[in-house]
Structure formats: structure tokens, C-alpha cells
Amino acid sequence: MRAWEKGVIMGARVIVFLGLISALSYGKTDQIYAAVTGFVSLFVPSFVRWVYSKPSRKIWPWVSPFYNDSIYALFAIFMAAHITFLNVPFLQLDLYNQFWKGADIPSHYLGGLVTWVIFNEVVLESSRTYNLHWSSLRIVSISLLALVLVGVAWEFFEVALQPDMPWLYESLRNKTQDVVMELLGFGTGILMVFKLEYPYSMKKPLENAPVGFGTTSVDILPQPDHVKE
Known part of the structure; x- marks a missing residue:
């Protein structure tokens, strides 16, 4: 891992x-849940690497x-x-719902990228x-379709939550903006991956694949059974 x-x-x-x-001090329930989820999620990759240092070939793409x-x-x-926009630490500012309605613009932008x-x-x-x-075109097309489906599904999910969380209400224009x-x-992700080869390259093997896959790539693994045949 690079130092930065x-x-x-x-x-x-x-x-x-x-x-x-901050949320535990004076936040709303949804802010507390979001902060807890966000904090735990930042340790999930490290935890997965620790407990599953040599993932099997079968599930490797998914993990x-x-x-x-x-x-x-x-x-x-x-x-x-995302968590800061929802609850600025110790200032009791909910940028999303109270002070800056446009706070979801950078949040959805970063969310789409990641x-x-x-x-x-x-x-x-x-x-x-x-x-x-x-081909790269097919790979990007599949991942883009998945992104759009998840993005649209999330907007419908927010609509379903509105009866219990009225502050989630957004106009159709705002949802389209999201x-x-x-x-x-x-x-931005396309430019980063194809031009900067960050966070990975479409052509070069993954740099930090698990030891079980060799030093550079899963490509050196034995061929799957259906390929051998």
C-alpha cells in the first residue's frame, strides 16, 4: 500500500x-446508523484480507x-x-437536509465514481x-449498466423510505440530478482507469493480488476445468 x-x-x-x-452526542437516529455503518465499512477490506488471505479462484472476481x-x-x-456532509463533527450541521441542499451533488459524484x-x-x-x-468495451458496458441499475434502484429505495423519513423527499429533478x-x-472513473491506470489498469494485472495468486496476477492460476476441456 502506498504511504499516501x-x-x-x-x-x-x-x-x-x-x-x-458527534452523532452519539446530539445526532438523529439515522445519523448514528450512518456513522456506525460508515466507520465499520472502513475496516471491512482489512478484515476480509486478514480472515481470507488466499481467496479461491471461484470467488476471486467478487472479492x-x-x-x-x-x-x-x-x-x-x-x-x-458522505458522513461529514450528513453530520459535520461537533457543529451539529446536517448539510444534506438543513444547510446545503447541494451537498448530495459531490456525494453522488464520488459515489458514482467509487x-x-x-x-x-x-x-x-x-x-x-x-x-x-x-473486450474493454464490453467490460465497461456491463459495469456501467450495473451502476445505472443500482443508482436508479437507490432512488426508488429512498422514495419507499419517505413515509418514515420525510426529510428524504426530493423532486424528480433532484433525483435525475443524482x-x-x-x-x-x-x-471520471473512465479517465482515471484508462489514462492514469488508477485505481487499476485494464491491461496490467492487479499489483497487490493475494500471495496465493502469485506475485502479480490471477492470470497465472491453473486453467478452469471448462477451459481445460
């Missing part, structure tokens, strides 16, 4: 922890994002921003691991 990525992750944990303490330090850092940035790079890595590693030989911002996050 480790610093970002540790910094995000501190920020979210302060948000949790590969947990082993990508760069995705971990991007996720940490998103989570720190969600897409995760989905795209799952599809990419599926192609590599099972020798599917999918999806558009997620697509802009996707666009």
Missing part, C-alpha cells in the same frame, strides 16, 4: 469516528476490490465526505480469471 493511500484511509477513519462521536489498495483509498474518501470502479474491477477480474477474453452526477463520476 494509507494516510487517506487512516484519516478517513478518524473523520468518520469523530462524526460517530477482488477488497484487495485493491487504491479502491480502498477512494472508498475512504467517499465515506469520509461504485463504478468496484463494479468494473469485478467484471474485469471475471474476464481475466475465467479467460473470457472480454443519477447524472453518478454518471459524471463514471466518466
